[in-house]
Amino acid sequence: MNKLMKKIMISVVLTGVAFALYQNFSLMPEYQGLNEGLSNYIIKSGLNDTGSLNLITAVLYDYRAFDSLGESTVIFGAVSGIVLILSRKMLPVSSKGLSFIVKRALGIMTPFIALFGFYVITHGHLTPGGGFQGGVILAAISIIFSIVYGSAFDYRRYSPQTKTLFETGGALTFLGLGLAGILMEGAFLQNLGFLTAETGTLISAGSIPYINIGVGFKVGAGLAIIFYSMIQKTFEEDF
Amino acid sequence: MTLRLIISYFLMITGSAFAIVTVLGLLRFPDVYTRIHAGAVVLTISAVLVTMGTAIYVWDLFLSAKIVLIGIFFLFSNPMATHAIARASYKRQIALPEEYEIDAYSDYLGRDA
Amino acid sequence: MAVLEIILVIFLVFSALMAVYFDEELISIIFLSIFSLVLTALYLLHKAADVALAEAVIGAGLNTAIFMSAISQIRHGDSD
Amino acid sequence: MFNNLIFIILFMLGFYALIMKTNLIKNVIGLNLMEAAVFFWVIAFSDIGGEVAIHKMGEEVTKFNDPVPQALTLTGIVIGASTAALLLTLIIELNKFSGTIDRDQLEGLND
Numbered sequence: 220m221n222k223l224m225k226k227i228m229i230s231v232v233l234t235g236v237a238f239a240l241y242q243n244f245s246l247m248p249e250y251q252g253l254n255e256g257l258s259n260y261i262i263k264s265g266l267n268d269t270g271s272l273n274l275i276t277a278v279l280y281d282y283r284a285f286d287s288l289g290e291s292t293v294i295f296g297a298v299s300g301i302v303l304i305l306s307r308k309m310l311p312v313s314s315k316g317l318s319f320i321v322k323r324a325l326g327i328m329t330p331f332i333a334l335f336g337f338y339v340i341t342h343g344h345l346t347p348g349g350g351f352q353g354g355v356i357l358a359a360i361s362i363i364f365s366i367v368y369g370s371a372f373d374y375r376r377y378s379p380q381t382k383t384l385f386e387t388g389g390a391l392t393f394l395g396l397g398l399a400g401i402l403m404e405g406a407f408l409q410n411l412g413f414l415t416a417e418t419g420t421l422i423s424a425g426s427i428p429y430i431n432i433g434v435g436f437k438v439g440a441g442l443a444i445i446f447y448s449m450i451q452k453t454f455e456e457d458f
Numbered sequence: 459m460t461l462r463l464i465i466s467y468f469l470m471i472t473g474s475a476f477a478i479v480t481v482l483g484l485l486r487f488p489d490v491y492t493r494i495h496a497g498a499v500v501l502t503i504s505a506v507l508v509t510m511g512t513a514i515y516v517w518d519l520f521l522s523a524k525i526v527l528i529g530i531f532f533l534f535s536n537p538m539a540t541h542a543i544a545r546a547s548y549k550r551q552i553a554l555p556e557e558y559e560i561d562a563y564s565d566y567l568g569r570d571a
Numbered sequence: 572m573a574v575l576e577i578i579l580v581i582f583l584v585f586s587a588l589m590a591v592y593f594d595e596e597l598i599s600i601i602f603l604s605i606f607s608l609v610l611t612a613l614y615l616l617h618k619a620a621d622v623a624l625a626e627a628v629i630g631a632g633l634n635t636a637i638f639m640s641a642i643s644q645i646r647h648g649d650s651d
Numbered sequence: 652m653f654n655n656l657i658f659i660i661l662f663m664l665g666f667y668a669l670i671m672k673t674n675l676i677k678n679v680i681g682l683n684l685m686e687a688a689v690f691f692w693v694i695a696f697s698d699i700g701g702e703v704a705i706h707k708m709g710e711e712v713t714k715f716n717d718p719v720p721q722a723l724t725l726t727g728i729v730i731g732a733s734t735a736a737l738l739l740t741l742i743i744e745l746n747k748f749s750g751t752i753d754r755d756q757l758e759g760l761n762d
Contacts, residue, residue, distance in 0.1 A: 580653075580657055584657065584660055584661070587661055587664050587665075587684055588664060590668075590684065591664050591665075591668045591672075591684070594674070596674070596677070599676075599680055600680070603683060603684075606687065607687070613691065613695075614694055617694050617695055617698040617716075618701065618703045619694050619698075619716065619721045619724075620703045621721060621725055622694060622721050622724050622728070625728050625729065626728060629728055629729065629732045630728070634683070634735060637732075637736050637739060638676070638679075638735075638739065641676070641739040641740075641742065641743055642676060645676075645742070645743065645752055646746065646750065647751070647752075
């Protein structure tokens with residue numbers, strides 16, 4: 220099969236798929252999720268049920284919290300696979316990092332990045348944000364350490380054992396709150412009613428802030444482990 | 459249309475004009491270092507002006523304070539990133555043109571780590 | 572509002588096209604990062620603030636770092 | 652209508668990069684584009700012109716955008732990032748043994 224024949228066949232396949240998608244869109248009914256059904260219920264009574272101002276956080280960590288647990292399991296599987304594939308025995312090759320100016324400036328800025336990450340995590344039920352986004356911001360700190368200060372600095376400050384501890388701690392917090400839901404309210408990952416307080420304050424909304432903190436540490440540590448495993452002997456040159 | 463809105467619109471339009479100047483500099487300058495210079499200096503003042511205009515536009519205490527913090531972050535991060543990129547491209551010798559007579563940076567390379 | 576959305580969508584399709592078109596991986600990854608940034612602005616226009624924050628942090632930040640660290644340790648040809 | 656067209660264009664671009672490019676990293680980029688197309692379509696489809704689905708203290712807003720598709724999209728973005736990282740890890744490990752990332756030059760795949 221020569222090149223031209225292959226291109227012609229590919230273009231035929233692409234045109235066919237595009238036409239099928241277009242026909243499917245013309246068959247699709249209008250969007251009516253808000254008039255009836257689940258979305259209507261969540262919008263009407265989500266604030267009274269969970270005490271969380273942010274309805275997306277209410278869906279993620281209360282109504283569909285079991286789904287989020289499955290997602291955490293997927294991240295755990297990805298981290299396990301990457302560490303298993305890229306496992307190595309020796310320490311990483313260190314670099315001297317970037318120049319003095321960048322090191323000092325990031326030394327000033329890194330605590331504020333950490334503060335912003337914790338703000339996004341703990342205010343997940345009041346403002347946009349939550350465990351996933353704040354966790355990725357915390358993972359960015361580890362990436363900054365690896366690139367700017369060299370990977371040996373990252374190894375000394377947050378060794379892989381510490382990251383593993385954070386990740387398992389976050390997952391165990393999630394599972395423990397789920398089991399507490401069984402013991403006190405009667406269903407797995409049920410929102411703990413005795414923890415609710417006045418709506419709009421920082422510690423309210425039952426167990427949602429604690430699940431946020433657990434998911435944040437789990438996602439942050441997991442993505443930091445992924446990045447740390449992928450930079451073997453990468454930044455050895457001195458820029 | 460109060461005076462506050464006029465001031466904020468003026469700041470935002472000035473910032474956008476500086477952004478257009480940045481794009482002109484990126485397109486018209488000949489090599490890496492002059493383009494980096496255009497991207498650094500003019501883009502920093504553009505971003506700071508736009509954030510100042512936005513902070514005056516919303517005019518709420520905590521919201522304006524957050525936007526001013528974002529502007530201060532630009533003021534820190536943009537020259538720093540530009541410095542890192544320029545230094546890396548100098549040490550990698552990316553596009554070091556031959557017609558430069560003065561190379562003052564090579565004296566400093568031995569001293570800072 | 573509609574004009575801004577149309578401009579952003581044109582940028583979106585253009586950056587996706589460039590990300591597919593170039594053969595060099597580095598340019599393609601940078602255009603993917605620009606794609607994520609434009610997509611963040613579109614999510615904000617569609618009033619989905621949480622998704623916009625996640626896309627900005629993951630798509631434009633973390634994905635770029637992971638792709639860069641992957642292409643920096645790929646050796647072409649001469650190994651074996 | 653507009654958003655459907657954009658979805659078809661982006662999805663077809665990703666699909667083209669997935670089946671036509673022989674570079675494996677370009678295939679991962681194509682997968683990312685397809686994911687982003689689907690997420691964009693879900694968000695744009697569930698946008699009915701309401702507000703951001705966050706209650707404000709002391710205000711009564713009645714028309715919100717649907718929070719359920721946004722939550723599902725948020726889940727999908729994080730999973731997409733970890734899946735891309737796993738794929739890139741496999742490509743790195745493949746490159747150590749074969750010395751190439753071109754799909755056509757791998758031995759044993761094409762006769």
